[in-house]
Amino acid sequence: xxxxxxxxxxxxxxxxxxxxxxxxxxxxxxxxxxxxxxxxxxxxxxxxxxxxxxxxxxxxxxxxxxxxxxxxxxxxxxxxxxxxxxxxxxxxxxxxxxxxxxxxxxxxxxxxxxxxxxxxxxxxxxxxxxxxxxxxxxxxxxxxxxxxxxxxxxxxxxxxxxxxxxxxxxxxxxxxxxxxxxxxxxxxxxxxxxxxxxxxxxxxxxxxxxxxxxxxxxxxxxxxxxxxxxxxxxxxxxxxxxxxxxxxxxxxxxxxxxxxxxxxxxxxxxxxxxxxxxxxxxxxxxxxxxxxxxxxxxxxxxxxxxxxxxxxxxxxxxxxxxx
Amino acid sequence: xxxxxxxxxxxxxxxxxxxxxxxxxxxxxxxxxxxxxxxxxxxxxxxxxxxxxxxxxxxxxxxxxxxxxxxxxxxxxxxxxxxxxxxxxxxxxxxxxxxxxxxxxxxxxxxxxxxxxxxxxxxxxxxxxxxxxxxxxxxxxxxxxxxxxxxxxxxxxxxxxxxxxxxxxxxxxxxxxxxxxxxxxxxxxxxxxxxxxxxxxxxxxxxxxxxxxxxxxxxxxxxxxxxxxxxxxxxxxxxxxxxxxxxxxxxxxxxxxxxxxxxxxxxxxxxxxxxxxxxxxxxxxxxxxxxxxxxxxxxxxxxxxxxxxxxxxxxxxxxxxx
Ligand SMILES: [Zn+2]
Numbered sequence: 001x002x003x004x005x006x007x008x009x010x011x012x013x014x015x016x017x018x019x020x021x022x023x024x025x026x027x028x029x030x031x032x033x034x035x036x037x038x039x040x041x042x043x044x045x046x047x048x049x050x051x052x053x054x055x056x057x058x059x060x061x062x063x064x065x066x067x068x069x070x071x072x073x074x075x076x077x078x079x080x081x082x083x084x085x086x087x088x089x090x091x092x093x094x095x096x097x098x099x100x101x102x103x104x105x106x107x108x109x110x111x112x113x114x115x116x117x118x119x120x121x122x123x124x125x126x127x128x129x130x131x132x133x134x135x136x137x138x139x140x141x142x143x144x145x146x147x148x149x150x151x152x153x154x155x156x157x158x159x160x161x162x163x164x165x166x167x168x169x170x171x172x173x174x175x176x177x178x179x180x181x182x183x184x185x186x187x188x189x190x191x192x193x194x195x196x197x198x199x200x201x202x203x204x205x206x207x208x209x210x211x212x213x214x215x216x217x218x219x220x221x222x223x224x225x226x227x228x229x230x231x232x233x234x235x236x237x238x239x240x241x242x243x244x245x246x247x248x249x250x251x252x253x254x255x256x257x258x259x260x261x262x263x264x265x266x267x268x269x270x271x272x273x274x275x276x277x278x279x280x281x282x283x284x285x286x287x288x289x290x291x292x293x294x295x296x297x298x299x300x301x302x303x304x305x306x307x308x309x310x311x312x313x314x315x316x317x318x319x320x321x322x323x
Numbered sequence: 324x325x326x327x328x329x330x331x332x333x334x335x336x337x338x339x340x341x342x343x344x345x346x347x348x349x350x351x352x353x354x355x356x357x358x359x360x361x362x363x364x365x366x367x368x369x370x371x372x373x374x375x376x377x378x379x380x381x382x383x384x385x386x387x388x389x390x391x392x393x394x395x396x397x398x399x400x401x402x403x404x405x406x407x408x409x410x411x412x413x414x415x416x417x418x419x420x421x422x423x424x425x426x427x428x429x430x431x432x433x434x435x436x437x438x439x440x441x442x443x444x445x446x447x448x449x450x451x452x453x454x455x456x457x458x459x460x461x462x463x464x465x466x467x468x469x470x471x472x473x474x475x476x477x478x479x480x481x482x483x484x485x486x487x488x489x490x491x492x493x494x495x496x497x498x499x500x501x502x503x504x505x506x507x508x509x510x511x512x513x514x515x516x517x518x519x520x521x522x523x524x525x526x527x528x529x530x531x532x533x534x535x536x537x538x539x540x541x542x543x544x545x546x547x548x549x550x551x552x553x554x555x556x557x558x559x560x561x562x563x564x565x566x567x568x569x570x571x572x573x574x575x576x577x578x579x580x581x582x583x584x585x586x587x588x589x590x591x592x593x594x595x596x597x598x599x600x601x602x603x604x605x606x607x608x609x610x611x612x613x614x615x616x617x618x619x620x621x622x623x624x625x626x627x628x629x630x631x632x633x634x635x636x637x638x639x640x641x642x643x644x645x
Binding site for chain 2: 162163164165166168169170171172173174175177178179181182184185186201202205206209221222223224229232233234236237247248251252253254258259262264311314315317318319321
C-alpha cells in the first residue's frame with residue numbers, strides 16, 4: 001500500500017480508480033483496458049506537473065518521506081563488501097551516523113552517512129538520524145582511515161540536525177561538529193557529499209564540506225528547519241496557532257534548485273518521476289552515476305590539490321553573488 | 324562621583340535607572356544581585372558588578388580599548404558583501420532590520436576587528452557584537468573573520484576571537500550556514516601559518532558559532548558564567564523532557580567537561596592573554612607550523628624523514644655485515 005502526501009491527493013484518487021478497475025475480471029476487463037491506460041497517462045501527467053512545481057514546504061515533506069531510500073538502501077544498492085565500523089574509540093557508538101569501507105564501482109571507498117531508520121524500532125535505534133558527538137567523532141576516525149588507505153570518501157547527508165540532548169552537550173556536540181567540518185576541509189582524499197534527504201544545519205555541514213556537494217532533486221538543505229525558523233521569526237503568528245513553517249521554507253530558499261542558483265552546491269541528481277520514494281531502485285542508481293562522475297573528476301588530483309580545490313570552492317561561496 | 328549621588332535620596336535613584344542600556348543611564352541594576360550601581364563605576368570596572376562580580380555585556384570597542392596596550396588600536400574594516408541575497412522577509416524585511424541595527428549600533432555588522440599590541444605582542448583581535456542582531460553569523464561576519472585571519476598572517480600576529488552569538492543569521496539562509504566551513508578555513512589558515520589562535524568565549528555563545536570557530540582554538544578561555552552551547556536549553560528540555568542541572572552550559576560547567584581551558588575574570592583577561600601570547604609566540608618568533616602546511620605535501624615530508632631515518636638505521640648494519 002502506497003502512502004500519499006497531502007498534496008498528492010488528486011494523484012491518489014486517480015491511482016485508486018485505476019486499482020479498482022484492475023479488479024474487474026472476465027469479459028468486462030477488455031472494455032476497461034482502454035479506460036485504465038487513459039487514466040494512467042492522466043495520472044502520470046498529473047504526477048509530473050505536481051513534482052515539477054513543488055513548493056519548498058512540499059519538498060520538505062518529500063525529503064522526509066518515510067519510504068525514501070536511506071543510507072542502508074543506498075549502501076546495499078551501490079556497494080559491495082561493505083563493513084560497517086562502529087564507535088568513536090572514546091565514549092561510544094552512535095548509530096545516527098553509519099559508515100565503513102566498501103567497494104563502489106571498481107574502487108575502494110569509505111562511505112559515511114546519517115541513517116534515520118524506517119520503523120519505530122529502527123528509528124529509535126538510529127535516534128531519527130540525529131547524531132551525538134560520538135557520531136561526528138566516528139566520522140573523523142573513518143575519514144582519517146580513508147586518507148591512510150588512499151580511498152575517496154562519500155558522505156550521504158540525511159538529518160534534521162544534530163541531537164539536542166544533555167549528554168550530547170556535555171560531551172562537546174559543538175566541538176565534535178567543528179572538528180568534523182575541519183576534518184572534511186583538511187582531508188587529503190576526494191570527498192563527495194550528497195544531501196539525499198534533509199540537510200539540517202550544522203549537523204549536516206559537518207559531513208558536507210566536500211570537494212563536490214550534490215543534492216537529490218527533491219532534497220532540502222537549510223540553516224535551520226522551517227519549523228525552527230518560523231518559531232523564531234514568526235513567533236506571534238505561530239503563537240496564535242498559525243503554521244508559518246511553509247513561509248519560512250519559502251523565505252529561506254531551501255530547495256536543491258535554490259542552492260544551485262546560489263552556487264552553494266555543484267549539481268542536482270534527478271529523481272524518478274514522483275520522487276525517490278516511488279522508485280527507490282532508480283533513485284539509487286542515479287545517485288551512483290552522479291557519485292561516479294564526481295569521483296572521476298576528483299581522482300586525478302593530489303591530496304594537496306584536493307585541499308586547495310575544496311578550500312577555494314568554499315571561499316568562493318557568496319563572493320560571486322556580490323554586486 | 325556624580326553630583327546626583329550627593330543630593331538624591333536612595334529611593335529616588337530607581338527613577339534614573341534605564342533597564343537595558345548601561346551607557347546612557349546614571350544608574351544600572353545588576354541583573355544578578357539586584358544592586359543599583361553607578362554607571363561610572365560600572366564603566367571603570369569594565370561592566371563587572373562591583374558587588375557580586377557578575378559580568379555584563381561589554382561593547383566591542385570598549386573591549387578592544389581594554390585589551391590593547393594604552394587602549395590604542397587600528398580598526399580593520401569589514402569587507403563589503405552582497406546585501407540580502409535571498410530578498411528575505413518575515414514580518415519585517417531583512418534590509419529594514421539591518422538598517423535599524425546599523426543605526427542603533429553605528430556598526431556595519433556584528434563584528435569589530437582591531438589591530439594593536441597586547442603587552443607588546445602585535446595581535447589581531449576580533450570581537451563579536453551581541454547587540455547587533457544577536458551577534459548572528461552572516462556573510463559579512465564570515466568575511467570579517469577571514470579578513471582578520473589574513474591580517475594576522477600578514478602581520479605575523481596571533482588571532483584572538485571574542486565570541487558572542489545566538490548562532491546563524493537565518494535571514495541569509497544557507498549562505499549563513501556556509502560560514503561554518505568558511506570560518507573554519509580562516510582558523511586553518513592561521514594555524515598553518517604557525518600562529519596562535521585563541522578563543523575567548525563570552526556570554527552567550529551558541530549555535531553555529533560554537534560549532535565552528537569558537538571550538539577550534541589552541542586555547543579556549545571563557546568569561547565567568549558565560550552561556551556556551553550548541554543547542555538551546557529550552558529545546559533540550561523539550562527533547563529530553565527533564566530539567567537541566569544547575570550551571571548547565573555555563574563556562575565553569577564546560578571547563579569541568581573539558582571544553583574550556585580556563586575561566587578568567589574580565590579584570591585578569593588582558594594579563595592572561597599576554598602571558599599565553601608571550602609563550603606561544605616565543606617573544607615574537609614564529610611557532611613551528613603544524614603538519615598540514617598550505618604548500619607542503621605532508622606525505623612527501625614524511626617520506627623524506629623515513630628515508631633518512633632508514634639510512635641511519637641501516638648504516639651500522641652494513642658495517643656489521645662487512
Ligand atoms: Zn551584581
